[in-house]
Amino acid sequence: MLDDGLTLESRYTFASRxxxxxxxxxxxxxxxxxxxxxxxxxxxxxxxxxxxVFAERARSVDITPVALLSDNYAYVMTFAPHREAIVVDPSxxxxxxAFLRSKGLTLAAIWCTHHHFDHVGGVTALKKVWGEVPVLxxxxxLANERIEGQTHGLxxxxxxxxxGRVFSVMNVPGHTLxxxxxxxxxxxxxxxxxxxxxxxFLGGCGRVFEGTMSMMRASLSRLAALPSETRxxxxxxxxxxxxxxxxxxxxxxxxVSERLERVRxxxxxxxxxxxxxxxxxxATNPFLRSEAAAVRAFAETREKASSADEVFGAVRGAKxxx
Ligand code: ZN
Ligand code: FE
Numbered sequence: 001m002l003d004d005g006l007t008l009e010s011r012y013t014f015a016s017r018x019x020x021x022x023x024x025x026x027x028x029x030x031x032x033x034x035x036x037x038x039x040x041x042x043x044x045x046x047x048x049x050x051x052x053v054f055a056e057r058a059r060s061v062d063i064t065p066v067a068l069l070s071d072n073y074a075y076v077m078t079f080a081p082h083r084e085a086i087v088v089d090p091s092x093x094x095x096x097x098a099f100l101r102s103k104g105l106t107l108a109a110i111w112c113t114h115h116h117f118d119h120v121g122g123v124t125a126l127k128k129v130w131g132e133v134p135v136l137x138x139x140x141x142l143a144n145e146r147i148e149g150q151t152h153g154l155x156x157x158x159x160x161x162x163x164g165r166v167f168s169v170m171n172v173p174g175h176t177l178x179x180x181x182x183x184x185x186x187x188x189x190x191x192x193x194x195x196x197x198x199x200x201f202l203g204g205c206g207r208v209f210e211g212t213m214s215m216m217r218a219s220l221s222r223l224a225a226l227p228s229e230t231r232x233x234x235x236x237x238x239x240x241x242x243x244x245x246x247x248x249x250x251x252x253x254x255x256v257s258e259r260l261e262r263v264r265x266x267x268x269x270x271x272x273x274x275x276x277x278x279x280x281x282x283a284t285n286p287f288l289r290s291e292a293a294a295v296r297a298f299a300e301t302r303e304k305a306s307s308a309d310e311v312f313g314a315v316r317g318a319k320x321x322x
Contacts, residue, residue, distance in 0.1 A: 006136075008108055008162045010082060057164030058082060059205045061184060063193060063233060064107065065272045066099050068092045071237045072118050073274060075195060076100065079163040084108035086162065088182065088195050089235060091118045091127030106130065112137040112180040113197025115146035119235060136160070138171065140178035141235040154164050154180060172223065174216025175206035181223060183230075188200040191229040192246065193275070198235045201221065202276040203259070204242030206235075213313035217290065224288045228279030239263050239273040242285075245322050249286040249315060250294045256284045 014023060058079035065073040068091045075088040076099055085105040089112060090096045100107055107130040112120050115137070123135055127149055135150045142153030154160075156171040160182070170181040175198045186192035198206035199216075200223050208216045223232075243260040250256055259280065263273050281288055289295045289313040299305040299314035 003284070004133075006158070006160045008084060008086075010163065016162065026277045028038045057163060058162070061191070061193065063231075064099070064274070065274050066074070066095050067272070068095055068122075072235060073233070073237065073272065074122070076105070077162075078103075078105060079165060082163055086111060086236055087126070088233070089113055089119040089197060090122035090126055091120070093122040093129060096122060096126060097129055097299050098306050107133055109134045109136065109260055110149075110251050111195070112141070112147055112150070113181065113199075113235065114138070114176045115141045116176065116198065119197060120147050123147065138169075138178040138180045143278055144178065146178060156180075170194075170222060172196070172219035174208050174211035174219045175199050176181070177210045179219070183226065186227065186229070191231055191277075192227060192235050193233060194223065194226060194278075195233050196223060200232065200281065200285075200287075201234045201236060201242055202239040202273055202281070203246050203256075203263075203285050204238060204319070205285070205316070208316060213316060214309040216316070217287075217312040218286055224278060224282055226278045228277060228282065230278040231275035232278060232281060233275050235275075237267075237272060240278075245319055246284055248322065249318070250289075250292070253284065253294065255280075256266050287312065290315070 001159050002114040023146055061079050062078045062080065064076045066076060068074050071149055072091050074090040075098055077086045083105055084101055085107060086109045090110060107126060110123055110126060110133060110270065127133060134152055136152045137147045137150045139153035139155050141147050156169060158169040160167040165184060167182050167184045170183055172179050172181050176242060179197055179199050181197065181199060182195040184193040199219055205220055240263050243256060243263055246256045247260060266273050285293050290308040295315060296311050299311040302314045302318055305311045305314045
């Protein structure tokens with residue numbers, strides 16, 4: 001059931017305990033039939049206003065990259081045992097629909113990180129196939145009508161809840177002024193997830209098109225402050241090229257060279273390099289390391305750079321022409 005685009009849940013209300021218990025028996029049978037544990041952790045059963053309310057919370061959050069265009073990723077996010085999926089940044093409709101159908105999923109909502117065509121190009125076509133699903137993006141992009149078909153404009157800190165799993169919106173301007181990240185909190189000993197669009201890439205960051213260097217560095221710093229085990233899902237498969245540049249900036253950083261080797265091995269078999277983790281990014285991404293001595297030294301070989309923003313700007317400038 002879709003309440004308002006910001007909450008997706010499967011909620012059952014019963015008039016009496018007997019009615020609930022009858023449902024519970026059927027539900028148990030269905031779970032057994034699907035080979036699932038009986039009453040998986042997180043199922044909530046609360047008594048409110050004299051009725052029994054049973055909200056079925058997702059056991060897990062699973063994310064699958066779908067490769068689109070030349071090097072873009074859309075992400076299909078699922079919430080077992082539910083069959084409704086959310087897609088993040090669909091630049092094309094066809095491969096997303098094919099993936100959903102192959103898994104027996106339906107599309108419940110579209111989340112966009114920013115208005116660029118290679119992130120939203122499939123929105124209108126997906127709505128034609130799947131109906132009027134909510135399309136989330138930033139309040140800025142809604143106000144400026146930059147995403148065709150957008151239905152919700154999100155503010156910084158806004159909360160989205162999907163089958164009991166909570167996400168929050170983080171404004172990350174710089175690549176564009178309306179760029180946002182979707183941050184899913186970790187739970188049940190699982191790591192959190194973040195969809196960063198073209199703000200943070202693995203080993204790199206997006207070009208600063210609409211914002212300032214200082215704005216972009218602040219956005220990246222907010223992302224870097226997430227828990228280190230947070231999984232990072234980015235807009236493009238640029239990881240190998242980014243790490244080559246990272247090694248150019250910090251030739252003696254062994255974590256960079258080791259990561260580059262792992263990434264090259266993955267790409268040799270066309271395996272996506274996502275997800276990374278925030279911890280890996282802090283250790284290897286030169287755009288999160290403006291305070292590291294080696295990065296500062298590299299910046300100073302190019303231009304006079306004393307503040308962290310100037311170091312960031314010098315490194316970003318070097319990447320633009322690398
Ligand atoms: Zn972009
Ligand atoms: Fe992009």
